[in-house]
Amino acid sequence: MLLCTQTPAHAGLLIRFSHVVAEDTPKGLAAQRFKVLVEQRSQGRITVVVYPGAQLYGDRDEMEALQIGAVEMLAPSLSKFGRLGFPEFELFDLPFLFGNMQEVQIVTTGPVGQKLLAGLARQHLVGLGYLNNGFKQMSGNRPLLEPADFAGLRMRVQASRVIAAQMRALGAYPVALPFSETREALGQNVVRGTENPLSNFWTQNMHTVQTDLSLTNHGYLGYAIVTSERFWLSLNEADRILISRALREALDFGNQIADAQNDKALNALRESATTRVHTLTPAQRTRLRKTVQPVYEQFNHRVGPQWIRDVEKALAR
Ligand code: LMR
Numbered sequence: 001m002l003l004c005t006q007t008p009a010h011a012g013l014l015i016r017f018s019h020v021v022a023e024d025t026p027k028g029l030a031a032q033r034f035k036v037l038v039e040q041r042s043q044g045r046i047t048v049v050v051y052p053g054a055q056l057y058g059d060r061d062e063m064e065a066l067q068i069g070a071v072e073m074l075a076p077s078l079s080k081f082g083r084l085g086f087p088e089f090e091l092f093d094l095p096f097l098f099g100n101m102q103e104v105q106i107v108t109t110g111p112v113g114q115k116l117l118a119g120l121a122r123q124h125l126v127g128l129g130y131l132n133n134g135f136k137q138m139s140g141n142r143p144l145l146e147p148a149d150f151a152g153l154r155m156r157v158q159a160s161r162v163i164a165a166q167m168r169a170l171g172a173y174p175v176a177l178p179f180s181e182t183r184e185a186l187g188q189n190v191v192r193g194t195e196n197p198l199s200n201f202w203t204q205n206m207h208t209v210q211t212d213l214s215l216t217n218h219g220y221l222g223y224a225i226v227t228s229e230r231f232w233l234s235l236n237e238a239d240r241i242l243i244s245r246a247l248r249e250a251l252d253f254g255n256q257i258a259d260a261q262n263d264k265a266l267n268a269l270r271e272s273a274t275t276r277v278h279t280l281t282p283a284q285r286t287r288l289r290k291t292v293q294p295v296y297e298q299f300n301h302r303v304g305p306q307w308i309r310d311v312e313k314a315l316a317r
Helices: 026-041 062-067 087-093 101-109 111-123 161-169 179-187 198-203 229-234 237-272 282-292 294-303 305-314
Strands: 013-018 046-051 125-135 137-140 154-157 173-176 193-196 212-215 220-228 276-279
Touching: 013 026, 026 046, 026 125, 026 237, 046 237, 062 220, 087 111, 087 161, 087 220, 087 294, 087 305, 101 111, 101 125, 101 220, 101 237, 101 305, 111 125, 111 220, 111 305, 125 198, 125 229, 125 237, 137 198, 154 161, 154 179, 161 173, 161 282, 161 294, 179 193, 193 198, 198 237, 220 229, 237 276, 294 305
Parallel strands: 013 046, 154 173, 154 193, 212 276
Antiparallel strands: 125 220, 137 193, 137 212
């Protein structure tokens, strides 16, 4: 049912939007913006309830919750779609694929990005758009600047085979864990390091359990906003338009603030003095890049050679 059982007196439409990160992140703030826009424009007829921080559902169960109608919207990272039967999304995890955010935008707003979202229909999902977080950095209890620094390190990763292979190529042991369990696992030394953009690192308080953060910018983290076909088709045309427009604006807003959120987190991190921040020399970055290069060959087949060719074509390489 569309109408939420938690608010039985509610006569309008309810959209429950669940995500796993903190509110003060690009995704958290974009979700809030979406709520404000939808509620204003529908004059309160549509209510959006945002559940941040995996308080309702986390990485393991959120997609099932969407499929059974327990929530209406999610924004999982692109890295989490492979495990759900969409391995082509793991192309975004290929290390050093994108040189900058403009290149990401070219892919997500172009035919490749649209084709990827359309493919979600295979599992009765509707892809409503993309949102950036930014580039990932490596953290640990030592600097991670050279391939040798990763040797034997247990690194928390998202459930992406490409990211796991990237860590293996560096000589580390990847351990897939839900986002909401990561800080604790770091604190208890179940894992010794991880990768994430700065806004996630900071808002999860990972700086209290990691002494070193290395600015590797080695990979991209972004999201796809999804709903279920069942929910989407149950809406009338006017509401679909209202929701799509509000989401477009909220995602544009999220994309605009994403870099600033990461910069803000870096400043806060430097001020906190809990964690040393390391910048790589171009030679160090080149060595990391060379070391993870075999991942492309290894995953060409899983991701799909055509997808990788299409990305390279879009980026005029
Ligand atoms: C992670 O699991 O590391 C990230 O995908 C969390 C997020 O949604 O930003």
